[in-house]
Amino acid sequence: MKLISILKSKCPQCEKNNIFNSGGNLLLFRIPRIKDRCNTCNFKFEKEPGFFFGAMFVSYALAVAEFIGVFLLAHFVLGLSLLFSFIGVICASILFSTFNFKLSRTIWIYLFSNTDTKM
Numbered sequence: 001m002k003l004i005s006i007l008k009s010k011c012p013q014c015e016k017n018n019i020f021n022s023g024g025n026l027l028l029f030r031i032p033r034i035k036d037r038c039n040t041c042n043f044k045f046e047k048e049p050g051f052f053f054g055a056m057f058v059s060y061a062l063a064v065a066e067f068i069g070v071f072l073l074a075h076f077v078l079g080l081s082l083l084f085s086f087i088g089v090i091c092a093s094i095l096f097s098t099f100n101f102k103l104s105r106t107i108w109i110y111l112f113s114n115t116d117t118k119m
Helices: 002-007 051-077 082-095 097-111
Strands: none
Touching: 002 097, 051 082, 051 097, 082 097
């Protein structure tokens, strides 16, 4: 299933190998590194220079959805004040940064991959 492959950051063509060499490390300020090609099917992940520019918009949409969810949970469900709710949003932005980076690039690759199977 394509959704599971997207969440696991697998190749859009063969769905066997990972798109990223490393998962990154938030504490060491290391971002995940993307491979040039898939080891199994030789699928090229970055089509052209600047290909992942559009992934910023996907990342923005993911971040907004997460921040709204965290704010609603903190303020209305847990009953925290506005200040602590916004502090929760800031903490969530830091904690989700690596996840958003990987997921937005993976979604972007899947949007523009020419595979025969449909989502």
